[in-house]
Amino acid sequence: MEKFLITGFSGFVSLNFLNFLECSQIKSRVLGIDVYEPEFDFSKYNFVECSFQKKDLLLKDQIEDIFNSFHPDYILHLASYSSVAFSWKNPIDSFANNTNIFLNLLEKIRSLNLQCRILSIGSSEEYGNVKENDIPIKESQPLNPLSPYAVARVAQEMISKVYAEGYGLDIIMTRSFNHIGAGQKDIFAIPSFAKQLIEIKNGLKPKEITTGDLTIIRDFVDVRDVVTAYYYLFKKGNKGDVYNVCSNKGTSLGEILFSMAEILELKVVPVIDKNLVRLNDNRIIIGSNEKLRKEIGWNCKYSLEESLRDTLAYWQSK
Amino acid sequence: MEKFLITGFSGFVSLNFLNFLECSQIKSRVLGIDVYEPEFDFSKYNFVECSFQKKDLLLKDQIEDIFNSFHPDYILHLASYSSVAFSWKNPIDSFANNTNIFLNLLEKIRSLNLQCRILSIGSSEEYGNVKENDIPIKESQPLNPLSPYAVARVAQEMISKVYAEGYGLDIIMTRSFNHIGAGQKDIFAIPSFAKQLIEIKNGLKPKEITTGDLTIIRDFVDVRDVVTAYYYLFKKGNKGDVYNVCSNKGTSLGEILFSMAEILELKVVPVIDKNLVRLNDNRIIIGSNEKLRKEIGWNCKYSLEESLRDTLAYWQSK
Numbered sequence: 223m224e225k226f227l228i229t230g231f232s233g234f235v236s237l238n239f240l241n242f243l244e245c246s247q248i249k250s251r252v253l254g255i256d257v258y259e260p261e262f263d264f265s266k267y268n269f270v271e272c273s274f275q276k277k278d279l280l281l282k283d284q285i286e287d288i289f290n291s292f293h294p295d296y297i298l299h300l301a302s303y304s305s306v307a308f309s310w311k312n313p314i315d316s317f318a319n320n321t322n323i324f325l326n327l328l329e330k331i332r333s334l335n336l337q338c339r340i341l342s343i344g345s346s347e348e349y350g351n352v353k354e355n356d357i358p359i360k361e362s363q364p365l366n367p368l369s370p371y372a373v374a375r376v377a378q379e380m381i382s383k384v385y386a387e388g389y390g391l392d393i394i395m396t397r398s399f400n401h402i403g404a405g406q407k408d409i410f411a412i413p414s415f416a417k418q419l420i421e422i423k424n425g426l427k428p429k430e431i432t433t434g435d436l437t438i439i440r441d442f443v444d445v446r447d448v449v450t451a452y453y454y455l456f457k458k459g460n461k462g463d464v465y466n467v468c469s470n471k472g473t474s475l476g477e478i479l480f481s482m483a484e485i486l487e488l489k490v491v492p493v494i495d496k497n498l499v500r501l502n503d504n505r506i507i508i509g510s511n512e513k514l515r516k517e518i519g520w521n522c523k524y525s526l527e528e529s530l531r532d533t534l535a536y537w538q539s540k
Numbered sequence: 541m542e543k544f545l546i547t548g549f550s551g552f553v554s555l556n557f558l559n560f561l562e563c564s565q566i567k568s569r570v571l572g573i574d575v576y577e578p579e580f581d582f583s584k585y586n587f588v589e590c591s592f593q594k595k596d597l598l599l600k601d602q603i604e605d606i607f608n609s610f611h612p613d614y615i616l617h618l619a620s621y622s623s624v625a626f627s628w629k630n631p632i633d634s635f636a637n638n639t640n641i642f643l644n645l646l647e648k649i650r651s652l653n654l655q656c657r658i659l660s661i662g663s664s665e666e667y668g669n670v671k672e673n674d675i676p677i678k679e680s681q682p683l684n685p686l687s688p689y690a691v692a693r694v695a696q697e698m699i700s701k702v703y704a705e706g707y708g709l710d711i712i713m714t715r716s717f718n719h720i721g722a723g724q725k726d727i728f729a730i731p732s733f734a735k736q737l738i739e740i741k742n743g744l745k746p747k748e749i750t751t752g753d754l755t756i757i758r759d760f761v762d763v764r765d766v767v768t769a770y771y772y773l774f775k776k777g778n779k780g781d782v783y784n785v786c787s788n789k790g791t792s793l794g795e796i797l798f799s800m801a802e803i804l805e806l807k808v809v810p811v812i813d814k815n816l817v818r819l820n821d822n823r824i825i826i827g828s829n830e831k832l833r834k835e836i837g838w839n840c841k842y843s844l845e846e847s848l849r850d851t852l853a854y855w856q857s858k
Binding site: 310313314317318321322325326329364367368369370372373376377380381384387388 | 694699
């Protein structure tokens with residue numbers, strides 16, 4: 223029986239991680255914590271015994287409670303305000319709900335001398351703008367955060383490193399690139415496109431679709447591939463090391479939009495909303511997943527088209 | 541009349557900055573804020589009109605108050621829990637009282653659209669361990685923070701950069717190396733040595749002197765040279781840029797200890813206290829002050845011996 227604590231339990235990455243455990247028939251006990259109640263049913267699993275507690279990692283006494291009755295083997299730290307756009311509007315809240323919550327959690331683990339492996343999720347945003355020669359971006363690339371969110375993620379990663387090297391905690395870090403898949407909230411670009419396209423398809427909306435800058439290029443990785451990587455990082459990752467979790471491929475937001483429209487056999491007119499064009503945005507981010515492939519034996523299983531079809535199917539079903 | 545807001549007003553750097561303004565006959569108004577009352581007399585100046593308010597930068601309503609009646613031209617942000625040793629024991633408090641207080645302050649300045657120049661003080665600790673070839677350390681050196689304090693300082697600097705580039709705030713950053721001079725608290729090595737040596741000199745203590753690792757090498761810069769650099773950075777610094785504030789020279793803690801003993805004509809026996817030997821400590825830190833010299837026209841005026849003599853005189857006078 224493997225025991226997992228999942229922070230940020232109510233998000234779609236967590237749901238996909240539970241699905242991975244179930245599909246892989248890994249007998250496990252999971253305690254999920256989040257400030258929000260999960261909207262999915264977590265009692266449906268055969269292999270995964272799951273419970274939830276509403277906890278705020280900004281409140282130290284609430285963190286204390288977590289470990290009173292549950293001693294995890296693995297902590298999957300997904301909790302994050304992960305929107306770059308939000309961070310420009312609310313830098314203090316973004317910072318608190320990335321860096322400070324993680325520091326609070328680690329400090330509790332340290333003070334309790336809890337033996338467990340922790341996966342600290344970071345972001346490709348940590349890299350900032352990189353030169354064409356440095357693409358695909360390797361883990362050795364210097365970090366150059368360009369938004370409050372990116373700074374918060376770099377700080378989280380640096381804290382992880384200090385806790386691993388200075389205090390001996392067993393922490394592994396990721397820099398995870400753009401997720402794609404069913405269940406993601408429509409504050410992000412792809413689900414927002416998918417939702418609007420389904421509305422157009424169903425005649426609920428004219429053919430105009432609100433977008434940000436469609437020319438920026440990102441590395442999209444299916445959330446099911448992401449959670450598989452997380453599981454194998456728990457099993458095979460190197461303590462104190464950082465791993466890109468990405469597809470090695472770049473796609474513009476425009477390509478994604480028109481691919482989805484094509485799947486639905488729609489013609490759409492993008493209308494750029496200036497409010498969705500970010501300050502100081504990185505033009506192109508493509509990661510190298512060589513380290514993850516070589517050290518962990520992981521590989522992407524889902525093609526971009528499969529991911530887009532499944533994302534659209536999810537929004538159709540809602 | 542130049543108007544300065546000084547955070548961390550009650551510390552010895554602030555006192556030296558006030559002395560600099562006075563000695564330079566710069567007509568100025570200063571509002572000092574701190575969580576601690578200053579222990580020095582700030583009513584004694586002719587050119588500097590100074591007031592103090594007790595404020596905690598962790599409390600947003602207290603920051604609001606600061607700017608109700610005072611609109612500074614310059615903000616000298618000295619507030620910091622700047623002990624590495626403290627940060628290993630209390631990483632959360634260290635982080636809050638470096639990174640979070642600064643973010644809170646910047647966010648208030650941004651939301652009020654306050655036009656002023658801000659000096660964000662950072663630390664040589666941001667560099668971590670560097671190879672011999674990279675010494676003296678230039679500002680282009682990648683950052684590699686090795687303690688909770690160092691992480692907090694890097695986060696502060698990255699926040700500064702984002703606020704300068706993303707929001708357009710007029711911020712200049714420093715990486716300030718080890719300060720030396722009268723008035724520094726004896727939680728730091730040099731004043732602790734000086735205090736103990738004076739006690740030995742006055743027959744109040746046997747010849748054994750408690751120290752940490754005496755072999756580590758640091759770049760010590762007189763606090764009077766530091767505050768001169770800060771003033772000229774306000775006047776001539778380049779927005780969004782970072783500047784080393786250092787002497788370009790390395791001295792081991794052992795050399796400092798024995799130089800001070802020699803000045804006092806004492807023979808002392810160092811006794812290493814393992815609790816004072818830091819986890820994960822950087823062996824050697826020497827900075828390059830070329831950028832500061834070339835761009836700002838600053839230079840060190842005080843020799844190490846002068847600084848040590850003045851430090852000893854201060855502890856003798858206490």
